[in-house]
Amino acid sequence: MAPALLLLLAVFALPMVQYAWLSTQAQTVLTGLEPQPVGLAQWQRLLQDGRFWQDAFQTLRFGLCSVGLELVLGLAVALLLNQPLRGRTLLRTVSLLPWALPTTVMALGWRWIFNDPFGPINLLLAQLGLPTVSFLGDPSITWLSMVWADTWKTTPFVALLLLAGLQTIPADLYEAAALEGANRWQSLRRITLPLLSPYILIAVLFRLAQALGLFDLVQVLTAGGPAGSTESLALYAYINAMRFLDFGYSATLMLAAFLLMLLLSGGAVLLWLLSRPRLAGGQR
Amino acid sequence: MTATSNPNSAHGALKLQQLGRRVGRQQLLDSLSLTVQPGEILALLGPSGCGKSTTLRLLAGLDPASSGQILLGDDDITTTPPADRGVALVFQSYALYPHLSVERNLSLGPELRGTRPELMKEDINRVLDLLQLQDLRHRKPAGLSGGQRQRVALGRALLRRPRLMLLDEPMSNLDAKLREELRAELQHILRSIGAPVIYVTHDQHEAMGLADRIAVLERGQLQQVGSAEELYRRPANSFVAGFLGNPSINLLSLRPGQLIGLRPEQLRLASPGAAPTAMEASLSAQLTTREWLGDRVLLHLSSADGPLKVMRPSSDSLAAGLQPGAQVEVQWSRVDALNFDARSGERIELS
Amino acid sequence: MNRLLLILWSLGPMLWQLYTSFRPNAALTGNPLQGGWTLEHYQSLLEGNPPFWRYLLNSGVVGLSSTLLTLVVAVPCAYGLSRLGRKTARSVNVLVAVAAAFPYVLLFLALLQVARDLHLGNNLLALSLPYTGLSLPLAILLLQASFRDIPPELEEAARLEGLGLWQRLRWVLLPLMAPAIASASLLIFLFCWNEYPIALTWLSRADLLTLAPAMARIAGSSVFTVPYGGFAAATVLGSIPLILLVLLFQRQIVSGLTQGAIKG
Structure with missing residues (x-):
């Protein structure tokens, strides 16, 4: 037991400590790549760094939108898969495929699908006589394309998780509700959602954390472009470390991203706790 | 019935001396003293939570005693590890290995203990014969009835050639009719071991029908030990009087x-x-x-x-x-x- | 109808890649129904330097070694945790679950430092070390839940029969946990196969790249032309092993995914 827990600490906790220390150091080409203490200068720089704030905003925007979309679609797919349909296993397998592919592989695929004007979507638009869309070249659209690609990949995960939750809800609850004259929408709101809420919370927490660590997709799909409109915090930190060789600031950025994630997760848990009595009340 | 009795090892009596177990503030078992002779079947009888299963686990070595001693023959086994006590335990749930066939369930222990293969084969065949399990030897536990599972669990215990045999409510998973049928058969087999036998149950009929003596426990304390008749005719206190007899x-x-x-x-x-x-x-x-x-x-x-x-x-x-x-x-x-x-x-x- | 939509949504993008991968580059910018078929993209990938299958092999090696190492480390830990009191285990598990959900990309800089200090870069087996660390949380949660599902009497019975700890694990507990171990292994393998940022920073030699960074390198190689036929062939080849894995082990993957999330 001890070796495993030590390894866990070494991989997860130690880096955070190291970042905390490194964020008080300057370690760049100018310092000969040796750390030099600079106090809180890195943090000051962070607060004044417009690119940081822009990336933070873009990361959050991406995270909230894609997780929200995945929840809605995931619930729809879960409800579909929860019905006794023919070929349910096949359907489950098929819908699982996007999740299993490496992000870099599917990002490269999406680059071609989003191509303007030769991607299939734009070919279709052109065929219909509509103007083509610059999915990857327009700062106001590109981030949405990224949400689309991410939703395609991770909806299966959310759907399977919610499906597992749905399967814990006893069928007689629905039968009882139907006897009392509840329609489908009412039983969804009064039974399914309240009982599913712990699973929704798990899905949201997990997906939000992952979405805030957005890196693979952005790097291969857009490399942060156009005009930095899709750059994420993780990508910015990566660029600082690997391209600018500014390790102190990179560490500061990553710690900031981590804190942001904690804040957001805490917010999600709080929201869930606050919504619980209301949902429970609705059930009575 | 020599399938399992080992002529070379004379069985010794089991003596509990002021045996106790306390967990936190709870006294699960309080100063229990008892002697069980070789070949004798003693039933530990009492309502749930009375300390009978606690006693069994102390005897098996699965839980440590907080006070007192356990003597088996001439040995003090109070702190001996479970495997070295020569104790066999039939669990209430039978605890058969679900992934192994009947035969493998029986052979796993002896094999890993390093028993000589040909000796083991012989032993297992004898136990399978004795318990009428020959036809079922390749089945997995999931394919057995409750009574058959019990026999496999019993067989596994017999193969150990135990110096002390323990049974934890072995009938409670069987239906009432089967219980009555099995009682005589079980008694016969248990007696053949020659070792002290402790049989835990909450069912007074089972205790009376199977055991030579009955020890009644309540709230971790021994109320009375004696034959079924003694307990019935001269109960030590109103609890024993109330617990035995139906209505x-x-x-x-x-x-x-x-x-x-x-x-x-x-x-x-x-x-x-x-x-x-x-x-x-x-x-x-x-x-x-x-x-x-x-x-x-x-x-x-x-x-x-x-x-x-x-x-x-x-x-x-x-x-x-x-x-x-x-x-x-x-x-x-x-x-x-x-x-x-x-x-x-x-x-x-x-x- | 809904079912058709779901299938189209999931498979459409992949089918388009498959279609593209057999099309000559010249035809890609023309009418999608004309221009004929070709195998040249696959040919050039497989004859490239290093050949494309090399990346798949590398990913396979890292995936297998990491999965094995993770299991070796996680099984004793999960066993220990499952034998702790529920309260203690619960608080440990909350931390483990947090680690499981952690966006590990944030760790790459610190891990890169480790690779530099210990000279572990450009070594496929060494890459298993961070991968093991990153896969441990999920493995621990899954295996622990499975340990807890085994009735304690089974192990007690084995103890009474004189089986030592290792024998009990080997003959009684682990066989019963086969489904959970299969699920955990598959998920770990998938994670390692797909992992990108750590591989990107630990590996630089072209012949050692795993699939994910190789893919990114292919993507970055030509910015101005449209070699999408080649890209598509690469995505197809890179997807095939995983598609096979999902088709074969769908049940185990799904159960691992949901169990891991729910029990954690």
């Missing part, structure tokens, strides 16, 4: 400071006003309800001293004809009445 004994406070115990089956009925002889006592009561049990009738009566149960043969015309609400005189022989101290519950011998 349970009537306890009435006819005298201040005392409880009189009257077994329903020792009571007789007489018409109102009939006077008891010098050897008898009586009280008047009213019939509330009657349960027809085939050869017997169980009458629920109410008297000035509380409710009362009377068990009569159904040939008793008075009992059979009595209407609810009717008055009747309940009589008993004075020698049959048991007297208990109302406060301590201890039985008092009246001279």
Whole structure:
């Protein structure tokens, strides 16, 4: 037991400590790549760094939108898969495929699908006589394309998780509700959602954390472009470390991203706790 | 029945000396002292939570004792690791390895203990024969009935050639009819081991039918040890009197400071006003309800001293004809009445 | 109808890649129904330097070694945790669950430092070390839940029969946990196969690249032309092993995914 827990600490906790220390150091080409203490200068720089704030905003925007979309679609797919349909296993397998592919592989695929004007979507638009869309070249659209690609990949995960939750809800609850004259929408709101809420919370927490660590997709799909409109915090930190060789600031950025994630997760848990009595009340 | 008894190792008696187990503030078992002779079957009887399973786990070495000693033959095994005690335990759930066939369930332990293969084969075949499991040897536990599973669990224990055999409610997962059928067979097999046997149960019929002696436990304390007859005729206290016997004994406070115990089956009925002889006592009561049990009738009566149960043969015309609400005189022989101290519950011998 | 939509949504993008991968580059910018078929994209990938299958092999090696190492480390830990009191285990598990959900990309800089200090870069087996660390949380949660599902009497019975800890694990507990171990292994393998940022920073030699960074390198190689036929062939080849894995082990993957999330 001890070796495993030590390894866990070494991989997860130690880096955070190291970042905390490194964020008080300057370690760049100018310092000969040796750390030099600079106090809180890195943090000051962070607060004044417009690119940081822009990336933070873009990361959050991406995270909230894609997780929200995945929840809605995931619930729809879960409800579909929860019905006794023919070929349910096949359907489950098929819908699982996007999740299993490496992000870099599917990002490269999406680059071609989003191509303007030769991607299939734009070919279709052109065929219909509509103007083509610059999915990857327009700062106001590109981030949405990224949400689309991410939703395609991770909806299966959310759907399977919610499906597992749905399967814990006893069928007689629905039968009882139907006897009392509840329609489908009412039983969804009064039974399914309240009982599913712990699973929704798990899905949201997990997906939000992952979405805030957005890196693979952005790097291969857009490399942060156009005009930095899709750059994420993780990508910015990566660029600082690997391209600018500014390790102190990179560490500061990553710690900031981590804190942001904690804040957001805490917010999600709080929201869930606050919504619980209301949902429970609705059930009575 | 030499399948499992080992002529080379003479079995020794099991002695518990002031054995106790405490977890946190809870005294699960308090200073239990008992001796079980080789070849003797002792039933540990009591309601759930009385400490009987705790005792079993201490004997098996699965939990450590907080005080006292366990002696097996000449050895003090109080702190000996479970595997080195020569103890076999049949679990309530049987704890068969679900992924292994009957035969592998039996052979896994001996094999890993390093028993010589040809010896092991012989042993296993003998146990399979003894327990009539030959046809099932390749089945997995999921494909066996409750009774068959029990036999496999028993077989696994027998293969250990135990110096002490422990059984934890081995019948509780079987239906009532099967239990009765298996009792004699099980007793026969257990006796053949030659080692002390401890049999934990909450079922008094099972204890009475199977064991040589019964130890009644309640709240971690030994109430009484003795043969079924002793426990029935001369219970040490009102708890033992109440726990043994079906339907349970009537306890009435006819005298201040005392409880009189009257077994329903020792009571007789007489018409109102009939006077008891010098050897008898009586009280008047009213019939509330009657349960027809085939050869017997169980009458629920109410008297000035509380409710009362009377068990009569159904040939008793008075009992059979009595209407609810009717008055009747309940009589008993004075020698049959048991007297208990109302406060301590201890039985008092009246001279 | 809904079912058709779901299938189209999931498979459409992949089918388009498959279609593209057999089309000559010249035809990609023309009418999608004309221009004929070609195998040249696959040919050039497989004859490239290093050949494409090399990346798949590398990913396979890292995936297998990491999965094995993770199991070796996680099984004793999960066993220990499952034998702790529920309260203690619960608080440990909350931390483990947090680690499981952690966006590990944030760790790459610190891990890169480790690779530099210990000279672990450009070594496929060494890459298993961070991968093991990153896969441990999920493995621990899954295996622990499975340990807890085994009735304690089974192990007690084995103890009474004289089986030591290792024998009990080997003959009684682990066989019963086969489904959970299969699920955990598959998920770990998938994670390692797909992992990108750590591989990107630990590996630089072209012949050692795993699939994910190789894919990114292919993507970055030509910015101005449209060699999408080649890209598509690469995505198809890179997807095939995983598609096979999902088709074969769908049940185990799904159960691992949901169990891991729910029990954690």
